[in-house]
Amino acid sequence: MRIAIVGAGSWGTALSIIAAHKGHTVRLWARRAELAERLNLERENGDYLPQQKLPEEVQATASLAEATRGAEIVLYASPSHAAREILRALHGHLAREALFVSAAKGIEAETGKRISEIFAEELSEMAVERFVALSGPSFAREVLAGYPTAIVAASRAIENARLVQTALSHANLRLYANDDLIGTEMGGAVKNVIALAAGMVVGLGLGTNSLAALITRGLAEMTRLTVAVGGRAETMLGLAGVGDLVLTCTGELSRNRYVGRELGRGRKLEDVMCGMHEVAEGIRTARAVRLLAERYAVRMPITEAVHAVIYEGKNVRAAVDDLMARPLRDEFD
Numbered sequence: 001m002r003i004a005i006v007g008a009g010s011w012g013t014a015l016s017i018i019a020a021h022k023g024h025t026v027r028l029w030a031r032r033a034e035l036a037e038r039l040n041l042e043r044e045n046g047d048y049l050p051q052q053k054l055p056e057e058v059q060a061t062a063s064l065a066e067a068t069r070g071a072e073i074v075l076y077a078s079p080s081h082a083a084r085e086i087l088r089a090l091h092g093h094l095a096r097e098a099l100f101v102s103a104a105k106g107i108e109a110e111t112g113k114r115i116s117e118i119f120a121e122e123l124s125e126m127a128v129e130r131f132v133a134l135s136g137p138s139f140a141r142e143v144l145a146g147y148p149t150a151i152v153a154a155s156r157a158i159e160n161a162r163l164v165q166t167a168l169s170h171a172n173l174r175l176y177a178n179d180d181l182i183g184t185e186m187g188g189a190v191k192n193v194i195a196l197a198a199g200m201v202v203g204l205g206l207g208t209n210s211l212a213a214l215i216t217r218g219l220a221e222m223t224r225l226t227v228a229v230g231g232r233a234e235t236m237l238g239l240a241g242v243g244d245l246v247l248t249c250t251g252e253l254s255r256n257r258y259v260g261r262e263l264g265r266g267r268k269l270e271d272v273m274c275g276m277h278e279v280a281e282g283i284r285t286a287r288a289v290r291l292l293a294e295r296y297a298v299r300m301p302i303t304e305a306v307h308a309v310i311y312e313g314k315n316v317r318a319a320v321d322d323l324m325a326r327p328l329r330d331e332f333d
């Protein structure tokens with residue numbers, strides 16, 4: 001197949017290597033022309049994934065039109081905050097029968113919209129059934145290291161999720177398919193907010209009791225919001241829910257957990273961010289999740305606490321103390 005991958009960060013580059021190993025012809029779009037040139041010359045993305053060879057089947061370009069021309073699958077692997085601008089630029093460039101796969105894990109901060117909703121607005125010529133969300137526990141570096149990894153492709157039309165499942169499953173990367181698009185998108189995005197909180201717990205030097213409590217109550221929060229916006233609770237028990245939540249809250253490679261950990265250690269957000277050239281989706285998505293929680297009247301105390309630390313300057317230790325001091329309640333209400 002001809003696959004266009006839109007975004008040459010860690011995940012887009014890793015997916016381009018996997019797709020090429022699978023025998024597909026890959027065009028990898030990089031926002032910066034200088035990076036596209038370097039990828040084609042050096043056959044390696046030293047900025048994000050040093051020492052990983054780009055197969056010859058991967059050709060990089062800074063032109064969206066060139067990347068997507070004739071593509072049967074267009075795979076979006078850029079940060080969520082760039083989705084609207086990039087999808088708008090793709091208007092008129094995609095074949096109607098192409099599948100659009102989003103591997104991004106975030107929600108638009110200003111509107112609370114998922115990537116599939118932005119897709120429906122900006123690429124109205126495409127049927128929303130052509131949209132597939134790709135999610136689940138998957139650090140790019142571990143996938144390329146050959147570690148067995150299981151993720152999920154979800155679409156309103158399960159046959160399209162299955163097409164992506166077949167197209168991308170390879171050796172150590174096993175895809176499952178489901179038809180809960182909303183739940184799958186929500187899981188991948190909200191877990192990043194909870195992972196910031198998990199990092200704070202670690203940074204404060206709290207123990208494993210605290211981390212286990214945070215993950216479990218974070219899952220409760222993710223589930224409440226997902227169901228409120230139209231997703232399914234069972235999806236939160238799958239790869240896009242608890243699977244990715246556990247990975248991101250405990251994995252040393254997580255950028256979201258890293259940012260939370262540094263905040264827990266007392267550093268300021270601006271200082272943490274200025275040393276990072278990678279995206280931590282939870283920071284912007286915390287705004288979106290809080291917006292949705294308000295809109296749908298869903299209790300999300302951990303998200304509230306993360307939002308207060310990041311956007312209202314609240315002390316991390318005080319945020320933990322306040323979470324613990326809330327009125328007692330039943331576990332499953």
Ligand SMILES: NC(=O)c1ccc[n+]([C@@H]2O[C@H](COP(=O)([O-])OP(=O)(O)OC[C@H]3O[C@@H](n4cnc5c(N)ncnc54)[C@H](O)[C@@H]3O)[C@@H](O)[C@H]2O)c1
Nearest residue numbers: 008009010011012031077078079082104105139140278279
């Ligand atoms: N890295 C992973 O292991 C991994 C795994 C699964 C999903 N994801 C998701 O994939 C998406 C991309 O993450 P990543 O880790 O590949 O990113 P990254 O941090 O490695 O790189 C981000 C890329 O996006 C570019 N970029 C930044 N702002 C942009 C803008 N406004 N417009 C266009 N491009 C812009 C950067 O130049 C860079 O090439 C995120 O939603 C992330 O949650 C990442």
Ligand SMILES: O=P(O)(O)OC[C@H](O)CO
Nearest residue numbers: 136137138139254255256
């Ligand atoms: O490094 P993070 O925190 O962006 O997490 C990466 C992936 O979402 C893990 O599945």
